[in-house]
Amino acid sequence: MLGRVGRRTRERLAADAALLAVAAAFALPLLWLLLSSLDTEADLRVRVPGNPGLDNFSAVWTDEITFTPMLNSLVLCGGATALTVVCAVLAAYPLSRYRSRLTRPYLLTVLFTTCLPITAVMVPVYGLFVQVDLIDTVYGTALFLATAQLPFAIWLMKNFMDGVPRVLEEAAWTDGASMPQTLWRVVLPLMGPGVTVVTIYTFIMLWGNFFVPFMLLLSPDRLPASVSIFTFFGNYGSVVYGELAAFSILYSTPVLLLYVVIAQRLGGGFALGGAVKG
Amino acid sequence: MRARPVRWLPLAPATLLLLLFLAGPIGYCVYIAFTDMQLTGSSGTSFVGFDNFRRAFADPGFRNAVWLTVVFTVVSSILGQNTLGLALAALMRRASRPVRTLTGTLVIAAWVLPEIVAAFLLYAFFRREGTLNAVLDWLHLPTQNWLFGLPILAVSFANVWRGTAFSMLIYSAALAEIPQEITEAAEVDGASGLRRLWHITLPMIRRSIGTNLMLNTLQTLSVFGLIWAMTRGGPGRRSQTLPVFMYDQAFLKSLIGYGTAVALLLLLVGALFSVVYLRLMKVEV
Secondary structure, three states, X not given: OHHHHHHHHHHHHHHHHHHHHHHHHHHHHHHHHHHHHOOOOOOOOOOOOOXXXXXXXXXXXXXXXXXXXXXXXXXXXXXXXXXXXXXXXXXHHHHHHOOOOOHHHHHHHHHHHHHOOHHHHHHHHXXXXXXXXXXXXXXXXXXXXXXXXXXXXXXXXXXXXXXXXXXXXXXXXXXXXXHHHHHHHHHHHHOHHHHHHHHHHHHHHHHHOOHHHHHHOOOHHHOOHHHHHHHHHHOOOOOOHHHHHHHHHHHHHHHHHHHHHHHHHHOOOOOOHHHOOO | OOOHHHHOOOHHHXXXXXHHHHHHHHHHHHHXXXXXXXXXOHHHOOEOOOHHHHHHHHOHHHHHHHHHHHHHHHHHHHHHHHHHHHHHHHHXXXXXXXXXXXXXXXXXXXXXXXXXXXXXXXXXXXXOOOHHHHHHHHOOOOOOOHHHHOHHHHHHHXXXXXXXXXXXXXXXXXXXXXXHHHHHHHHHOOOOHHHHHHHHHXXXXXXXXXXXXXXXXXXXXXXXXXXXHHHOOOOOOOOOOHHHHHHHHHHHOOOHHHHHHHHHHHHHHHHHHHHHHHHHHOOOO
């Protein structure tokens, strides 16, 4: 028994050591971000700032660098998220509740679309947007972003909705409630956490999306933060690394906070996990 | 019972969006791929059959991009994210709680950060005067000009840094579902750690391995922002994977038709993987 305990402890120490080594490798780039943001003389190495302060933050705390792009991001991603979630809730209801020959093919198509590399569609989307005059419009870009997230959102939402028992709905039906009323008053309140997860997840994905707005938006004053950070810091000859780090932190904070909200619910194999049985 | 078609009406908005903004572009993609459309003077667009594809297969730039995409996918997704994710998940089951929490938080933070921020961080990390070389120097190991000498390796490692959390989460969930008795029985029988891993653990989580490999591969195939912000596909073409090559041809060289043909090939590979995935996993819907 003693030997067994001893081995367990040895195993734990070895695992701890290995994990700490990996953790260090993951921490270094993040450490650079934190330290450089406080250092006006930051360069490309991790180092403790000689004279730490918030100067970098106040330097980027302007309309041009921070507020306009962040507001653009909020409008673009917020609008697209709202559209995605509304469409996903509506679509999930019949897919979850009614039986039809078409349900399975529809869901399989949705799942198939989830897996497609959206990057590859961007060249034709650009061409199409030029033809129909949607290029460089915020609503056009939001429509495309919403559609790109839609398959996964439908899939998640349908799985969450499957978890809501039908008994209450049947009661509502008997009381003469219409379908929209049932969905709004009975089903949605019961799957509040599910809707929250889909909403936040969609928003995080869109907030970080670089390629779509990079392709479809051209005017500098319409660019969201994901693209403005690139054009502003990526194209200039001499980069002020401290300011880049400070803005990166400002830009990343919303999604990091939102992730914490849903982290508990996401758990392990959430991504398509519901798809895999057995 | 109510009128049947009305019940399916809520499906309309989603379907409309998917048709207009996803099926539409894919159809358009198929069409343009067979034309010689260019950004400049697009009036003279004409149908050219399989010319773009013939051209692609004869183009050293395209073959280079295919090869780099394979390297990028194998190194960063199959060897990197997948193996490291499994190792982390397995180690976390044995490690003490604070270490587990710390590692998990850091790995997940790297995943949640926006792509472009991750790209800047790893650019700084891999630059000649960056942190990696500082660490190597400190350890008295030879330093490298990573982004210049081994750009495809640098972006692959960057993708490992950014994407391992997904594998870690999938495998953590899978390992947690293996019944304790099975592992203990094998331990009592005296099976060594490696044998247990090979004969018991891996077979029991093979479905998760399949899911994870497929999703990682599909995700990695379409990485653009990370590479673009770190190296722009360079120096020369030495980190120009297919998405970057496609962008370069279509927009920087103005060959929309040719770029779209490349996009279509990428789409087909992705579609093939998706179908295999859906088949393998025997999805229940």
